[in-house]
Structure formats: C-alpha cells, structure tokens
Amino acid sequence: MNTFGRIFRISIFGESHGQMIGVVIDGCPHGIPLKVEDFQADLERRKSGAIGTTPRKEDDIPEIVSGWFNGFTTGAPLTIIFHNKDTRSTDYIDIKNHPRPGHADFVARQKFGGFNDYRGGGHFSGRLTLVLVAAGVIAKKIIPSISINALLIEAGGSTDIINAVKEAKDKGDSIGGIVECRAGYISVGYGEPFFDSVESVISHLAFSIPAIKGIEFGSGFSSAKMFGSQHNDPIIDETGKTSTYNAGGITGGLTNGNELVFRVAVKPTSSISKTQQTYNFTSGKIDELKVEGRHDTCIALRVPVVLESITAIALADFVLLSKKTKG
Amino acid sequence: MNTFGRIFRISIFGESHGQMIGVVIDGCPHGIPLKVEDFQADLERRKSGAIGTTPRKEDDIPEIVSGWFNGFTTGAPLTIIFHNKDTRSTDYIDIKNHPRPGHADFVARQKFGGFNDYRGGGHFSGRLTLVLVAAGVIAKKIIPSISINALLIEAGGSTDIINAVKEAKDKGDSIGGIVECRAGYISVGYGEPFFDSVESVISHLAFSIPAIKGIEFGSGFSSAKMFGSQHNDPIIDETGKTSTYNAGGITGGLTNGNELVFRVAVKPTSSISKTQQTYNFTSGKIDELKVEGRHDTCIALRVPVVLESITAIALADFVLLSKKTKG
Amino acid sequence: MNTFGRIFRISIFGESHGQMIGVVIDGCPHGIPLKVEDFQADLERRKSGAIGTTPRKEDDIPEIVSGWFNGFTTGAPLTIIFHNKDTRSTDYIDIKNHPRPGHADFVARQKFGGFNDYRGGGHFSGRLTLVLVAAGVIAKKIIPSISINALLIEAGGSTDIINAVKEAKDKGDSIGGIVECRAGYISVGYGEPFFDSVESVISHLAFSIPAIKGIEFGSGFSSAKMFGSQHNDPIIDETGKTSTYNAGGITGGLTNGNELVFRVAVKPTSSISKTQQTYNFTSGKIDELKVEGRHDTCIALRVPVVLESITAIALADFVLLSKKTKG
Amino acid sequence: MNTFGRIFRISIFGESHGQMIGVVIDGCPHGIPLKVEDFQADLERRKSGAIGTTPRKEDDIPEIVSGWFNGFTTGAPLTIIFHNKDTRSTDYIDIKNHPRPGHADFVARQKFGGFNDYRGGGHFSGRLTLVLVAAGVIAKKIIPSISINALLIEAGGSTDIINAVKEAKDKGDSIGGIVECRAGYISVGYGEPFFDSVESVISHLAFSIPAIKGIEFGSGFSSAKMFGSQHNDPIIDETGKTSTYNAGGITGGLTNGNELVFRVAVKPTSSISKTQQTYNFTSGKIDELKVEGRHDTCIALRVPVVLESITAIALADFVLLSKKTKG
Secondary structure, eight states, X not given: OOEEOSSSEEEEEEOTTSSEEEEEEESOOSOOBOOGGGGHHHHHHHOSOSTTSOOOOOOOOOEEEESEETTEEOSSOEEEEEEOOSOXXXXXXXXXXXXXXXXXXXXXXXXXXTOSOOGGGGGGSGGGHHHHHHHHHHHHHHSTTOEEEEEEEEETTBSOHHHHHHHHHHTTOOBOEEEEEEEESOXXXXXXTTTBOHHHHHHHHHTTSTTEEEEEETTGGGGGGSBHHHXXXXXXSTTOOBSSOTTTTEETTEEOSSOEEEEEEEOOOSOOSSOEXXXXXXXXXEEEEOOOSOXXXXXXXXXXXXXXXXXXXXXXXXXXXXXXXOO | OOEEOSSSEEEEEEOTTSSEEEEEEESOOSOOBOOGGGGHHHHHHHOSOSTTSOOOOOOOOOEEEESEETTEEOSSOEEEEEEOOSOOGGGGGGXXXXXXXXXXXXXXXXXXXXXXXXXXXXXXXXXXXXHHHHHHHHHHHHSTTOEEEEEEEEETXXXXXXXXXXXXXXXXXXXXXXXXXXXXXOOTTOSBTTTBOHHHHHHHHHTTSTTEEEEEETTGGGGGGSBHHHHSOOBOSTTOOBSSOTTTTEETXXXXXXXXXXXXXXXXXXXXXXXXXXXXXXXXXXXXXXXXXOOOSOGGGGHHHHHHXXXXXXXXXXXHHHHHHOO | XXXXXSSSEEEEEEOTTSSEEEEEEESOOSOOBOOGGGGHHHHHXXXXXXXXXXXXXXOOOOEEEESEETTEEOSSOEEEEEEOOSOOGGGGGGGXXXXXXXXXXXXXXXXXXTOSOOGGGGGGSGXXXXXXXXXXXXXXXXXXXXXXXXXXXXXXXBSOHXXXXXXXXXXXXXXXXXXXXXXXXXXXXXXXXXXXXXXXXXXXXXXXXXXXXXXXXXXXXXXXXXXXXXXXXXXXXXXXXXXXXXXXXXXXXXEOXXXXXXXXXXXXXXXXXSOEEEEETTTTEEEEEOOOSOOOSOGGGGHHHHHHHHHHHHHHHHXXXXXXXXX | OOEEOSSSEEEEEEOTTSSEXXXXXXXXXXXXXXXXXXXXXXXXXXXXXXXXXXXXXXXXXXXXXXXXXXXXXXXXXXXXXXEOOSOOGGGGGGGGTXXXXXXXXXXHHHHTTTOSOOGGGGGGSGGXXXXXXXXXXXXXXXXXXXXXXXXXXXXXXXXXXXXXXXHHHHTTOOBOEEEEEXXXXXXXXXXXXXXXXXXXXXXXXXXXXTTEEEXXXXXXXXXXXXXXXXXXXXXXXXXXXXXXXXXXXXXXXXEOSSOEEEEEEEOOOSOOSSOEEEEETTTTEEEEEOOOSOOOSOGGGGHHHHHHHHHHHHHHHHHHHHHXXXX
16 A cells, blocks of 8 residues: 555655656645755755765655645645656666566566566665655654654664775675664654554554664563563653653553654665576576666665654654544 | 554454453455354463463453354454453552553553543553454464464573573563564565555554564564675575575565564563552652552563464455455 | 544444444544433434334443443543344345345345345344444534434425325335434534545445435535526625525535535335235245335434434544644 | 545545646556556546536646556556646636635635635645546446446436526526436445445545535435335346336445446536625625636536546445455
C-alpha cells in the first residue's frame, strides 16, 4: 500500500526514472504558512554529492501543485511533485534479466510479472525517500514545539565515520551504519493502543525506507540482557520524568514525557562496483555482474534526514489524532 | 487503533480484569474447518505455570460466538472470546495513584484522563496477547504450507536459559530475552510496496506485543558493520534461492523465496517483587512501591507462540492480498 | 466489510440465530457516563410487538463487556453484546435449498459456497440492526446538542399508516414505507471532501440497513424537476441560514447550518405468509414456498430508530474528525 | 477523505483553477494494456460544448506520470494528471465574501477558515469529476465482461430533454435531471456485508459527484408503495435469474445475477445567469448577486459518463476483493 497515516495521510507515487515522483497529503490542516524555500534545508541534507554519496545530481525542486493558495495550506489535498531530470536509463537495462543481489530487481519482477519499471529500481528506488522528506517538512510544521534530530553514529562498525567511508570507497565496496534519532518536548500519551503503539507506527514507516534492517527503542536489544530492577525507569515527578531512560521515551506503547530515542540499522548499499555473482535469467546460469551507474558508498549518510521525516510524519498523525481522545 | 490488517482484519477488545477479552476477525475466508480443540496446542504454549511464568491460572477456553457454523468458518465475522475468571482486582488498587515503573499505568492515566480500567493493566495487559494467539490459529489455517517456528534463544544475556531464569527468580528480579522466529516455504513476492513491506507489517504487529523493544531481520544490526560485498546474498537459481541469508528472506520489502528470519528483544518483566521507587500522585512525593500480584520472572518465555501468531497473521493477510493484485 | 467509521469506528458481528450479536466501538472518547438503562428507550422503539411487527420477542438486554469502568467509557474498545434467546431454527431449515424471494438466502449461499449460517438470514438478518441502535446510543452522547428525529411518514403509499398496515396484515402480505429523518442544531462544515460528503457517509450507512432501496436529501428527486432559480436556497445571514431548504442542510457535501433532512424508501418485508414461487435447488425446479416463522408486516415501522442511530453514528464521527482538521 | 476503495484505491487532488488535477490509483493490477487514446471516448462524453453545457473548453489531455511502462500498468501507483489551462480566475474573485447560493463557497469558507482556494469552487468543483472519469477508464479494463451504460432519462421533469434544456437556457436559468445507470453481465455475490453493500458503495461514490441529491435502486421509492407479493422477484433458475426486477439486481446488498439498475437525481446547476439574493460578508447585508463565468444550463447532461465511471470503480473493487473470499 502506498498510503500511510490516519489523519495526516500520505500517498506516494512515481519511479526513479519516470517523469516525476510525488506525494499527496490528505488531512493536512489548513492555514499552515508554506513556501517553496521551506523545503530547501531538508532536501539539501538528503542530497548526494558529499563523500560516500552518489554523484547523481538532481535539482530536486519541489512543485506544490494542489492544496496551497496564497502561501498557505488550504485543507484540500496538498500535492508536491519533483520532476526527474538526470536519469541515465541505459545504465540499468541488463538488470531485468540479471538481477542485482540485494536489490528488489528479482522480487519485483516475480511479483509484477515482469511489468514493473525496473529502471533504477523503479518504484522501489531510494529516490522515493525524497517525497518522504517533503512530507516531513509539512509534518514538522504541525508539531513545531517538538524537536527531532537524527545522526549517523556508526558506519561499518566504526565511529570514525569519514575514514570508514573512505576506505570502503577505495575498495569499490560499500558499508552500512547505525542512525540514532532523538525527539524531545513530546507530551505524555501519544500512541494508540492496541496496534498503533508509537514503536509500531515508527517502525512501520522506518522499514519502508530502503536498506533499514533493524530498529530498537531506548535500550533496545541491550534490554534483553538486563534485570528488571535495572531496566525499569523510576518515575520522579508528576510529569512522568524518569531518572533513567531505558524505555526510550515510550511506555506501554505511549510517549511517556521523556525524550524519544531509537536507532536503526542500515545495511550496506547493495550496488557496489566490485564484481558479484548472480543468476542470469537469459542464460539460465549464474554469472558475473558488475553494477554500473552511480551509487552511494554509504547510503546511511543520507538516512538521518529521512528518519527525522518519518518520525515527524508519525508524530504529526498522533498529535492530530489525540485531539479526539479528549472526552 | 484496535484493528489491524487489510483483508484478514482483526479487531481486539477487553481488559485484564474485565468480563471477557475477544477478537473479531473480519475477512476470514469461508469453508475453513475449525473446532475448539484446534486452539489448544498454541494456547497451552502461551500459558503460565512453567518456571519463570506467572502462577495466575486461566482456563483460557475459547468460545467461538460468531462466523462459525457446522464446524466451518462462514465468511461472516469470526468472533472468539475468553471469559476472564481468575482475577484478583484488589491486588492492583494502589497503582492508580502510584504507577508501577515500566508499566502503562502512568501514561494510560494521563491519556485517558483517569477513566482507564487500571486493574491489571486493563487494555494494556499482556493478557490481550491471548486473543492474538487465537487469531494466529486461524491465520495458520489460511497458510497451511508455510511453517512458522519461534524460539527463545537467549535470556538475561545467557543461552542457559533455565538457569538464568532461576537465578533472577531467586533474587525477586526479572530478566529479558531474545526470541527468534523463522518461517519457511514462503513464495516470492509477498509484501506491498511502498509502506507495507514485510518488515513494516511484521514490526508493526510485533511492537504491539507488550515488552518488545527491538526487532531485526536477517543479519539486522550486524549488517551495519558489514561490507556490501559480504552482505549481498548471491542469487543462485531461478527460484531466487540465495547462497547466504543476510537479508532474512526479505529483499526490497518483499519475500524473496528464502527462509524468513527475524529476532525481537524482549525487555525484562516490569513487575518485580523487589521494592522500587516511583512517584505517588496522592502524596505528591517519590516513595517506595512493592508490586503485589502474580508475575512472570521472564515474560520472554511466553513470547514465542505470540510471535508465531503475529507472523501468521501478517503472512495470511499478505497471501490473501496477493490473490487480488495479480493481473 | 463489517467495520465503519474513521474515528468512531464500529465493528459488528453475529448472526440471527447464533449465540450472540455484538458491536465493538473503537475510538469512543473516554469519560462518557454510561449505564445499561441508557439503551432502554431506543431498544424499546426498535422492538417487535406493535401491530405490523414480528411477534418474535427478545429481551434485548445489552451487556457492556469492555471499555467501561465505574460507569464511564474508558477510551478502550467499548463492546456491547446481546445474547440471542428466542430462536426457532427449525423454522428456517428449508431455505438453504429453497431460497426465499427478496431475501439474501440465494446470494449468500453463492457468495459463501454454502458455508453461511442461513438460519434466520444469519449475518444478513435485520436483527443486526439491534447493535446499530446500541452504537447509536453511544454516538448520541458524543453529540448531545444535536437533535435527531426520524418518523415513518408513509406506508404502502398511504399516510394512514395504521390502516395500511392492518389491511396488508389481513391479506397475509407486507408493505413498504418512507421514513424521514431530521437533525437540527448542526454546525456548519461537517463532512470531508471529496469522497466523504455528508450524503455519501449517511447513504453508505443507510443502505446497510436491510430493506432500504432509496435515499434522497432535501428536495431529492423533486430537485430534478426544478429550475435552479427555484432550487437554490438564498443565504440570509452570516450563520448560513437559508430562506428555503431544498438542499436538505447539505451544500457541497458539507453541513450548511440548516436542518438536515433526508428520506429513505423501505421496501415491503420480503417474508410474507402468502405462497410464493421460487427455485428449488433440491428438485431443480420452480416450486411453491410458504415462508414460515414470525415476520413483520411492515418492517418500515421499526426503521426510524435505526435511521436515527446511523445518523448519529455518522455525525459523531464527523464531529470527532473535525476536531483534528482545524489548523 | 480524498481516497476511496479497498483494493482498487483512488486518491484525487487538485482544484478547478490550480495547476493540475490528478488521481493516484493504488492497487491497480499490473499488466493491463493502456494508452493515452484509451481515455478519449469517455473524456469526450464528459466534455463541455454541447447545448446546455459550459462553453469552458479544456483540452483535457491525460498525462500518465507513474505506474505505466512500455504500454502496460506496472502494479505501482498509477497516476494520471490533467493540467488546467483555460482558467479565468478573475471571474470568481467576489465569491469569497459573497457566496453563491447552492455552491460550496460558504461552507468551504467556514470549514477551512477562509484558507480554501475559492476560485471556481476550488477542490469542490465539478471539474474534479474529470479524474473520476479517468479512473473509470482503468476500472472498466479490470471488468471487461461487465457492460455499463448510463443515460439522462429526464430533464426538468420532461423526457423531451433537448427542448427542456433550450427553454431553461433561454430564461437564463438551469434545470436538473434524472440519470439511470444499468450494468449487465455481473456475477452473483459481489458486495461485502455488513456495511459494504453494493448500494452502500455505489451511493457513497455517487454522492461525491457534485449535484447528486438522491439515488434509488431497482423500484426504489416506488417500492415503498408496493406489497411484498408484488415486490419480491421470483427466482426462476439456478443462476438466480428472476422474472421481475424490483430489486435492481441487488439482494441482501449483494449482486444477484440480474441487471444492476439505479437512478440518481441531479439538482439544477447552482450557477445561473439570473440575479439572485445572498448574504454579503463584506457589507453584512443580503444583496444581489449575478454569477459571472461560464456555466452549464443542465449539468445532468454531463453526469452519465461520470456515473458509469463510479459504477466501474465500485465494481472493479468488488471484483478484485471477491477473489479473496473464495475459501
């Protein structure tokens, strides 16, 4: 499904090498001031160009084509599109029959009977995260008092991230990383039992970001090694403030008034310059594949702003929803 | 939201100390043979009684009260209820004003203006996983060729699980654990881009199980430390079989024809016999709390069957959905 | 689908001759005072017993089994069940192979491969409207300032309703009727473009009531014969009050501040004492059918309270939703 | 909500005088052959230009911007946009403070705090039906064996439609009409109890078409005047064929194997050349309004193709859904 959310509902469309990609936001409150420049900072952070990111350059200029009038959101569906410009489809022609390991090429071909647009990963491309960032810009405006910050805290197992990326790049290889996201100044009680715990909704969105393979909240996997007497965060005042933070700001699936903290594991970029082996549907044999095109050495470098965006999307929906639970 | 799923849709209701808990399954195919005994094995596995689990005894006899006729599902909503019997509400009276650390007591009180049924955690109770297991029994019947097995592989950081539990119990403390789930014989292509990746839907459901604080697929957090050339699983035949399994059976968010593997981190049980500190809303001060009632030393012991159940629920929905997305 | 609504979401289950029927209301605000007696007046109005209604007697005592604590709604799913008591299943055994004209017997058999519970219409029975009335009682509490009143204004083409019913009953036949519903004191702007116009949502619910075959808002079908200069309601003040009421209180799909008015057409009860012809699946021939059991002469007599209930359900959801769409 | 459907899900966006309007179809099966010319016939039928329709001319050339590759649908979201070209926004400037009777101007202003794009009705404009027709073209391809035909059978109370329109036009007035839609060759059993009866879903969509104020299935409002012995359609063979057609092809909310028949009441176009009275928010008084711009005398003339489209959309979704109910 290409729609997510209950009140602040985003629907995304487009392919890596198609005419455009876009997002329709239904349920966006009216009266939010918005201008094209508002997207710039976050789009810039997602961009390629830095060491370890793909040299593919996109202007990535958002066009707001509906739901926007005289500089404000109108309450009608807000649509933001990005025209695709710098696409070199010929780079990708072989992947239809010669699927790249770690990519969606093979599964997409099987699921869609070969009718999928395979160029650049098509609808499975990481390029689609661009519209998540655009939606995140709007979401952040709905929850202006909440601060959200994500950071790459480890790459290839090292905290010396720049060097780790450089070394992988020199080898024609790629590396993964860990991104941590923290959100502060969140009131108590967001999240909707039983199925829409804060962890449930954030993880749902996080795993729609290509390359994410794990997520943990607060002490996460370390919790499994702790005693309850260590893990339980003692409540110290009537606002719910705790003296330790193992819960990561979420108790019983609801925000508990402390800082929200979670980390995601980003796998190494699947596309690497090194020669790999894979099945060739044309020859019916395993043979060698050298992935052409321009790729990121460490896609995790571009994940922080996307993670902030999906966090903002999740929280904006929770905040809008919570207005109805007041009896 | 207390409903989950697109075709096989489950809606749950009830509280730990209320009259009953139940699940309504809408979209269950007709003509599935079903008898009350079919639930026995899985319900038994979830039950208390073993070392490290709560001595609270429930008969846990499922009553199928709609959608079932002459031994078969009818296609109308299938409702299964469990009457609550062995409840000792007096054990819990103090938690309203004296919230237990690590529990939903405080956040639920704030979210629901103090109107929540706080007895035994109310609607936030782990007891609700009982109806997930019941729904899982039905889901497994929809996907009979898929095998699903979950196992507690570590408790309190140790693989000698029995001893780890015993030691914690002796201290009046609790411990967490890691549960691994594997599902085999799954065809290629289940999962629905962009937002309903297999990881997204399974994690969404997994984090609705109380006490889960992390999830990882395949190599998960280890992926973040690997090179792409190590992590990419080479495809070796036309069925998508790979020679390594770092992806955990999911590529591009879709099942890739290999075994599905994921692990969850279960935090230590929040209720412990040891005295803890917490805020007292009545006195307006931090004071000591000794949690009464009967509790699990290691709730992770009871998670495997629940994890299998939510996996079955997720896969059943994907399988039913895929019948419609074919051209 | 057996669930309806976006915030105030009702899920219904059960069959005419099963153990129980029920409704789960998810998204009901917490803190609403509620007691079993609150249901009495509306359930009484729906009841059989009056001339022209079925002699089947049900106690129809609601049991609130979840989401209710100390006399108030808790914010967790609110579940209300009714045990079925006075069922005579033997009356219905022949309809499996000998479907009653005008009933769901044949279509249900085809759709559900013969696995449907055919007794008394099973899940298709008008008895299910009982839980709609129960849900309506809750919905009315959410919108206490809105008045909703429905009335049978015509039966069998006559406004002398009592006589029309009596005559039909004497003939062993049945008649239909027109029910009008009016709702006052509704603010401007409820309804959600583009697809969830007030007309869309009310008609969606209205057509789930068995026997409804038409609906019109305001001047409805008469509008089609009018000039625009007659039909347009002039706005006369800043609250949106109009001097005529052809729109039935809805403009552009949204409430316009005037009284909401709509009418539904109720077909004659399908079950009649008169002998009818229908196909017999056993003999493979058309033969005669005399419908046994106890039936209403004019089911329209029992529709007003159901129509009020679904109107309250629709409006409660719109009111709750509108709290979130404000900027 | 601007999304409709469970499997074949359409999301619409855009305003009458904005940059573009569009529809995103999620859940469209892959492998459907599609070319731009496929839209031509239906778009042509919706067009203005004929007597009684607005002289506003739009090229209305569909652009398929995602979900389409090498002439086939891909299974990814299918997006179709139409650029708005011939807009004269200055015609509409006064309506913000001087709302047109019968239009959404006033209610939209109130609902959206004055932030709505009021030009030409904005998101409430009948122009949005253009994307419904585009979606209908796709839907029809999913159900190729079902025939759907709608016809204007009455305008201004007359069956001499051409003359009725001409007379109204000469008076500077507008008229309404009745459109009948018939769909043949539909299998038994489409529709999803309890809430998604065929009548429920079709009426939901029909009332999203601006100007529709009533709908009836089969004998509809006439049913209310009939005896059950007249209204019940005798089943005459094992396919469900009936000898009369009062049910309009729907029994118990499900298709019954006979022709689907329903009629909608279309109100007269709200915009008329005649001077009208309405409230002026600027002066705080009632004064005269002469609606400028180009308008239809009889909008009902353009409704048949839209009605066919929403019928196709509803049926396509039911057909795709029904594939899962097979046990």
